[in-house]
Structure formats: C-alpha cells, structure tokens
Amino acid sequence: VKGAIFHQGYNNAFDGSQGAEMYADIFPAMISAWRTAFGDPELPFGILSLCTDGYPQTRDNYCEKMFNAGIEIRAAQYQTFLKLYQGGDKHVGFVSTYDLRRRWYHPQLKLPAGERIARWALATQYGFERQVEWKPPMLLGMEAADGRLVLRLDTDVNDPQDGAIEGFAIAGSDRKFHPATVTWAQKGRDNRGRVQYDRKQLVLTSPMVPEPIHFRYAWGRNPLANLQATGNKDLPFATQKSDDWRMEEVPLGVLEGDATLPISRGDRNKIVQALREQDRQRRITEAKLLIDELEAN
Template identity: 25%
Template sequence: MKHYFSTLTFLIFIFVTTGIQAEIKLPAIFGDNMVLQQQTEAAIWGKSEKNKTVKVTTSWNKKNYSTKADNEGNWKVKVQTPNAGGPYSITISDGKSLTLKNVLIGEVWVCSGQSNMQMTMSGYFNQPVTGANQAIATSRNEKIRLFTVKHEKSLEQQYNFSGDWQECLPENVAQFSAAAYFFGEMINETLGVPVGLICSSWGGTRIEPWISENGFGNFDWVNLPDKNSKEEFNQQVPTVLYNAMIAPMVGYSIRGGLWYQGEANRNQPKEYEKLMSGLIDNWRNEWGIGDFSFYYVQIAPFNYGPNSLNSAFLREAQFKASTAIQNIGMACAMDVGEEFCIHPANKKVVGERLAYLALANTYGMKGVEYSGPVLKEMTVEGSLVKLTFDHAKNGLTTFGKELKNFKVAGEDKRFVPATAHITRKGITLSSPLVEKPVAVRYAFDDFVIGELFNTEGLPASSFRTDDWEMK
C-alpha cells in the first residue's frame, strides 16, 4: 500500500510539474491593457514547455500564428497589426490558453531618462507640476495606456522587468511621468488614435547606464564593468540600466523614443555630445526595426553653483547632437527653467514640444512648427553684428520683453552685454565697449530665462558663435 501511494504521489507530481512547465509565461511588457504598434509586424514572445507548439490568435483578423518553442522553452512570433483601433484580444496557447484582454492598436513610445522624465504628475515633495491637479482630474481616457518600469539594475541583460499596463485613469496618471503623459495626451488628441507610453527612467542617472555593452565600441573613455563581479554596484555603472530596464522590452513594437536627461553629465559636454547620438544608434541597432524616431529635451537652465561647469556647454552639446544623425530632434526648454529647482514645474509645455516634433516629423503634419529659432548666419558691419535665423519664417518675438541675454566679444575674448533689437531680417546687436566684434553668445549662462522666440512661441536655444575654451 505504501508503495502504491508513493507511486501515485510521484505520478501526481510529474503531472502537476509538467502542467506548470507547459503553462505559457509572458514577459511583463505583454499583458492586459497593452498597446501594440499599428500597421507593423509586432513581435510577441514568451516561454512554454520546451519543443512545444505555440499558437497565437489575434481577434482583429482571426488569424492564427504558430511557432515551436526551442529546447529552453523560448518562443517568438510576429503578428500583423491593423490600423489603430480596439479593444481586441490575443489568445496564446500551447495546449493551455492564455488570453490578453483590452488590447489596443495605436502608437507606442518608450520614454526614458533621469528625474525630469521620472517626475510624476503628482510631482516631488515641495516640487509641483503646474496644472497637474486639473490635468489628473480630467485624464480619464480609454485610448491611452501607461506602463512604468520599476527600478532595477543588472550587470547582465535580463529577460524580464517589473511593471504592468494600466488604463488612463486619474489614480494611475497621478503616478505616471508628467512629461510623457502630456506628450501622449497631445498625440492622442491630435491623431485620434490609441497611444501607449512606456516610461523607464531613474532620477539622478547618467547616460552611460542606459547604453548596452554593444554601444560603447567608439567610446574608449568609458570603463565597462566586470559582468562576473560579486561586488556591490550602483545605478551609475555603464550598461546596468539598459540591461535591467530596457533590454527586456527590446523588440517590442514601437513608433519611437523620448529622452529627458543630461543634468548628471553636465560636466562632460564633449563626451555627452557623442554619447547622445551613440545611445540612439545603440537602441536602434538593438531593436532592429530601423531608424525609429527619437526626440529629447534639452536640459533647462538651472543654477548649479560655482563648482560646476557652465551648463550652457551641455545644452550646446545636446543641440549639436540633434543634427548628428537622421530622424531625431530636440525640444528646447530655455524659458521654463527655475534657478533653484532642477525640476521645472511646467512639464506640459515640455511634453507638447516633444509632441510638435513627432507630429511634424514622424507623422508628417503640415503647418506645425517644431523648432525654435536656430542661428543661420552672423555678419559683422563695423561695430554692428547682424544675425539671421532658420525656423523663423514669420519673424521673431520676445512677447514684450527686452532682449537682455545677448553678449558680444572682440578679439580679447571678453564678453560684455550687448544691446539687441529684432529687425525684419533677424537681430542686430552691438556694444560701445566692442568696436570690432568677433563673437556673439545668447543666453549662454548656467541659469537664464530665455526671451527669444519665433512667432509660433517656441524658444531659441542658447548658442555661441565661438569655439573658445570651455570655462
């Protein structure tokens, strides 16, 4: 009798264990309420019993897709997605079925960076988001979905991370990235399609942790970690946030990426200029879906104190990076910085400026300006300096403010305040202290409130015409 019960127990154990092994398991990025990118071949992957046939059925076209799990139980299929719409369902079966419900098809954006991207609609302690309470109260929207990746770091690339797709309800929006939400809200309202926002960010982090090991081939000044090390490490180590918070979703169907970071790298602007385009190239190579759109926010002016390099050099590096590779752009925040708060409260204007970039360049919307004035040419006539600008077809404006942030220098390289005026062709400036000007700078200080705009209301970045030593 004992032998009988032992055999029965063993058989039950084998049956239960086999059942557990056969159960479909999906990474967190796939779940109820998710958004898949429209009009593409969207990858779906997971785990099952090894060598098991897995069938995926999509409700929008009733089509079946089959694949076979490998010797470790890994499987992957690509499903054809239709035009934006939903809700739909996706059923995945290896003999046992799992159904993903309330799935939308629309536009998917990955949103990453440090604390200004992480900053939720509720703000930080004593640091609000302007207009957040009203925005949260009116945020219920069946066509926007939110996913926040929980903080984690790793020396090795991970298969999964923690997080879940949430519906756009006030209680969820309150805890979601403000910059990302305002971006998504505008895209949804303007295009009338579902929008999925995936926020993977960590306050205070440098750019290096967000790049994979494969992305550092041209950056020999970066010391990569020993992946076999048993010592403690923090979130600033190169690759560790890519490994834990980006890699698990690489391959997920997306339209593009958003980035709000740079403050932590402000003292290394020359390196950052290369790393910024390097990160974008790296993500595009890892995703393997072509040169998807990528837009980022230039850091806002802030008083970093006397022991820090003038952060205008970092803003300059970000501006230069914006033309280094194709299909990218920079949103300027020169007018929203706060002298003693590194987290500008006006996240709505930041999100909207990112949206302008996407609407004009990714979605091809005509009539929408996406950039503030960009210096085109400087000419010198005696003691006068004349500047012309691109992205100012209808002219320039200060919205009633005086132009106070221009400086001019002669061959002695000493900058002094200049008197500047808007003209029909651009800006003319001069100073009685500089008879033969050779260089101009605009708003090229740590903290400054930009006052130069085009008539569409977008600010000019700080800029300089010289390439003199950084101080």
C-alpha cells in the same frame, strides 16, 4: 517602440569642458546605438534640452552666470540635433526648455515641456505636419562688421511679449562677453517713410565690445533669454554659440598658460572673480552712459 523622448544631462554637468566635449562625442553615438538596439535605423528620437538650475541670470550677474558646464551640455544637445537634422536625419527632433524657469534642477514645468516635444511627434510621426510647427528657429549665417554682429535666421523672430530681445552676449578677441543690445536689421522705408525691418536678421551691439567677433545665446544655466519664432508658436531659439572657446578659457588671460583640465577649485574661483569684475565694470559704464544721456537732455 514608436519612438524615444530623451531628457537628461544633469550628472554630466559636473566635469567642465572635458565632460561637455565627451558628451558631444557620445550623444550622437548613443542615438545610433539605441536605434540599433531597437532594430529600427529610423527610430524617432526627440531631444528635450537640459532644464534650468540655480538662481536666474540677470543683467547684474550676467557674466558670472555664463560660467557653468550645464550650458555646454545643453549646447551639445542642440548641436547633436542640428548635425543629424542637417545631415538628412528626418527622424530626430529638438525642443528647448531653458525658458520654463524654476530654480530647482528637476523640471517642474513638465506640461509645457511635454507639449513642445509632442508637437514634434504629431508633426513628424502622426501626419499633422501641416497643422503643427515644431522646428526651432535656425541660424543661417553671421557677419561681423562696423562694431556689430549681424545674424541671419531662417524665420522671423521676436520676444513673444513684444519687449526687448534678451539673451545674446557678444565678445571680441579678449573673450570678454557682455550682454548685447539686439535690434532687427533695417531694410528700407514704406511709402509713408516709416522704417521697415527684416525680422529674420538681428543686429547685436554693445558699448563694452567695440569689435565683436562671436556671440553666445541663452548662455546661462537659468538664462535671461526670450527669443522665439514669431506668431506665438512657442518655438524658442536654442542655446548656442559661434565660438569654440572652452569655458575655462573665457575671459582670456585669467589662468596663466593653458588650463590644466579639470581645473582646480582655486582656478574656478579666479574665473568667477574675473567674471564678477566684468559685470561690475559694465554696470559702472552703463551708469555713466545713462548719466551723460540725462545731462545731455
């Protein structure tokens, strides 16, 4: 056996935070067990992230669509890769599939997903490391200051269509996430006075979140997200978050006291209604800001 390519997780996405936490514990142990079973402690193991499902996340339903255990499974898959890779395992790979969008839970866009993981295999197992790039952009650090979050990445990033960067949500201590406006950090001006940007640093802000402390990215089962490494390399930034809040605890205060897991259908409905109200309040605020801007001009 030359190696393994792994795409799985749908049936694990029905148990809320409990299931996701168990998945995060078991997945790295499973990789180790497979390597033991095949008698190869360095068996190459490539991970394809859990694919999309359901209606797409939009600006209108943004917060509501953040409540889904499948997102937690996808994040656990990336964190498993990250811990192994950063721990020195050079025989593990990862590619995202969340941007290969279909409503159905089974991946219908198989060819581009296969090409992504094939690049990992070609670069790491077949001697094409100089010709082929496979590693996703990685977060190096985060700083919260002056009403914004600044993220440092290990490579230049952008929207491959040269549009606005979408997919980041930020929250303060109330755990109310809202979609963030994303810009590159300014690093000075050239000799013509034009602003120069550091495309490895992203600045996240939102009028709904005056003091952000955490971010989430591609946090939807069928997420609104488009960040990739620059250069048309087809390397998406992976689903991830900086907080350790359980999905049943976001936003803060919807369920009284500590949530008993798994939560009831009634408690799920309470959270969904609270998230819908967040979306409604944000749309109202954005409309008012737009009206004020138009009147000022």
